[in-house]
Amino acid sequence: MALFDSLIDDLSSxxxxxxxxxxxxxxxxxxxxxxxxxLSGFIGRLTASGLGSVAASWLGASDPAPLSTQQVETxxxxxxxxxxxxxxxxxxxxxxxxxxxxxxxxxxxxxPGGGVPSVLPAAVTNFLLDPAGAGPTATGPAPxxxxxxxxxxxxxxxxxxxxxxxxxxNEKTAGGAPPAVTAQAPGEARGxxxxxxxxxxxxxxxxxxxxxxxxxxxxxxxxxxRASVIDALKAVFGSKRLQGDIAVDPNRGPAPWAEYLRxxxxxxxALGIRTAGSQLLFEGPAITVGGTSPDETQTKISGALRNxxxxxxxxxxxxxxxxxxxxxxxxxxxxxxxxxxxxFSAKELVxxxxxxxxxxxxxxSTVPKDAEALLKSAAELIRKLPADIRLEISGHTDNVGDExxxxxLSQRRADSVRNFLAxxxxxxxxxxxxxxxxxxPVASNDTPEGRFQNRRIEYHVVQ
Numbered sequence: 001m002a003l004f005d006s007l008i009d010d011l012s013s014x015x016x017x018x019x020x021x022x023x024x025x026x027x028x029x030x031x032x033x034x035x036x037x038x039l040s041g042f043i044g045r046l047t048a049s050g051l052g053s054v055a056a057s058w059l060g061a062s063d064p065a066p067l068s069t070q071q072v073e074t075x076x077x078x079x080x081x082x083x084x085x086x087x088x089x090x091x092x093x094x095x096x097x098x099x100x101x102x103x104x105x106x107x108x109x110x111x112p113g114g115g116v117p118s119v120l121p122a123a124v125t126n127f128l129l130d131p132a133g134a135g136p137t138a139t140g141p142a143p144x145x146x147x148x149x150x151x152x153x154x155x156x157x158x159x160x161x162x163x164x165x166x167x168x169x170n171e172k173t174a175g176g177a178p179p180a181v182t183a184q185a186p187g188e189a190r191g192x193x194x195x196x197x198x199x200x201x202x203x204x205x206x207x208x209x210x211x212x213x214x215x216x217x218x219x220x221x222x223x224x225x226r227a228s229v230i231d232a233l234k235a236v237f238g239s240k241r242l243q244g245d246i247a248v249d250p251n252r253g254p255a256p257w258a259e260y261l262r263x264x265x266x267x268x269x270a271l272g273i274r275t276a277g278s279q280l281l282f283e284g285p286a287i288t289v290g291g292t293s294p295d296e297t298q299t300k301i302s303g304a305l306r307n308x309x310x311x312x313x314x315x316x317x318x319x320x321x322x323x324x325x326x327x328x329x330x331x332x333x334x335x336x337x338x339x340x341x342x343x344f345s346a347k348e349l350v351x352x353x354x355x356x357x358x359x360x361x362x363x364x365s366t367v368p369k370d371a372e373a374l375l376k377s378a379a380e381l382i383r384k385l386p387a388d389i390r391l392e393i394s395g396h397t398d399n400v401g402d403e404x405x406x407x408x409l410s411q412r413r414a415d416s417v418r419n420f421l422a423x424x425x426x427x428x429x430x431x432x433x434x435x436x437x438x439x440x441p442v443a444s445n446d447t448p449e450g451r452f453q454n455r456r457i458e459y460h461v462v463q
Contacts, residue, residue: 003123004029007105015098020088024095026128027084028102031076032110033120040116040251043107044201049074050325052283053290053449055107056206060114064104065444068453069093069355070329072100093351202284203255205229205246208291211276216244218282221252229255232262236269257282257309264308273300280305287315322452326357330374337377346389349381350459358417358457365412367420375417379424382431390463392432393417398451399438411435417457432462 004025012021032042046055051071058064067075076099085095110120203225205218214237220226226246233242257264261282268275277293278301287305289298306315333356340348356378358371367375382391395410395417414433422428443450 002127003109003121004106004127007102007109011098011102014101015094017090017094017098020090021098023088024084024090024098025102025106027087028099029106029124029128031080031099032103032106033124039107039110039120040201043116046075047202047204047283051075052204053281057444058104058107059111059116061104061108064108065450066097066442067100067103068442069096069100070325070357071453072096072103075103201249201251201253202286203252203258203282205255205257205261205280205282207233207280209275209278212241213243214241216242216246218246219249219252220246220255220258221248221250223248225255225258228258229261232258232265235262236265253284255282256285257287257313260309264305267308268301268304271300271304273297273304275301285313287313289315322359325452326359326370329355329357330371334374334377337374337381340381344381346385346391346461349378349385350391350461353378353459356457358413360413360455363409365409365416367416372420375420376424379421379426382421382426385430388463389461390430390432392434392460392462394433394458394460395435396440396442396454396456396458397438398454399441399445400451403437407435407437407439409435410437413457 008021008025011017011024012019015021017024033039043055046052051074054067054071073081073096081096081099082092084090084099085092088095110124111117201219203218203220205220206216208215214233216233218229220229226248229246274297275293277291278289278298279291280301281288281290287309289302289305291298293301302315309315333352336352336355337349340352356371356374358375359368360366361368393414395412395414397406397410399406411433412435414435418428418431418433421431438445438454441450441454442456443453445451445454
């Protein structure tokens, strides 16, 4: 079976794309490897946009969690999505959903064993250059257009290099990692000077403490930094608890935290802060604290690291990212609501509302204050829909805790949103509600980011 056949068949049936599934996979593949810095550069851009831990879970994965609409737009860009939709004759929402499903799987296929290859398999270039050979459902550019793809593919393959190592929440690496593969400029011999190398990716170190072992992965610019980081980890945690390795990649930038890593980690122990269940991600000048440890513990870890590492570095927890994500998403939604044409359809309104985030407090169903203005704007627009239109507001949770309790909570939250809209003038008969609990996840529940995505309110047109 050809490399992409299974994915094409899956997309064709899952999204009703039929023969259009093949060109959609091709367009998505071009997004990934079509830029000058290829696959490694694309992963680097995902990391820079805040999707580093999500991209980490795709490497070598056969069944990664799909992206949410907001994540697809962050990863690809709205203009690229619109361009692909227009080119393939599909609506934007279908293209966004299908690419959100296909993108993680394509990167999983391109990174067997969890590492970014130095050379792409021939099947990739064959698929891009010869659409007719992609299977019975293939469509693509005419033969005269294919030659224009050749420099793009060859250039991308030549520039792809390095190994990007990330840490997924439950991953434990037994023994050492494979030898690091470093990027080479055309014609550069192994062992030559890297003074001319363009450093496009941040130095990284991910640490996961599961209570028994310390799993770590990373990528830094040089051997001296690698040795310094590993020595610091051994000094603090002991060699027996450590599992993992760090790659050397000249494409990586400086690691400003490396010099102070041992002092910072020893400071956590001196303060009696237990790191069990916590994850630390060092990326360039930023450190993020996450994991399954209590919020209070993560706050203490963030504060201690901030004090130990001093100025020039930013330290934040997952809660900080959540607040930023909610603010950014809802600002975009508010702008999009204001930009709807006077003859907008119910589907157009729902598509915009589904990009909003209502971040309920833990175990609570009261609409938070920061969502009220957005819901008032939504109510004003819902009132303008035809009288025969019916909407469903559905509530969803992650899978933490009792399923019956989660279902009840999701129902209360959906009801709470309907009650708010009704108080703002929407007829109750225009809206029905349904709580699904954790039955319909849109992301993996194995990470804080995934659980956050699964805790959501959705809107659907039912009549």
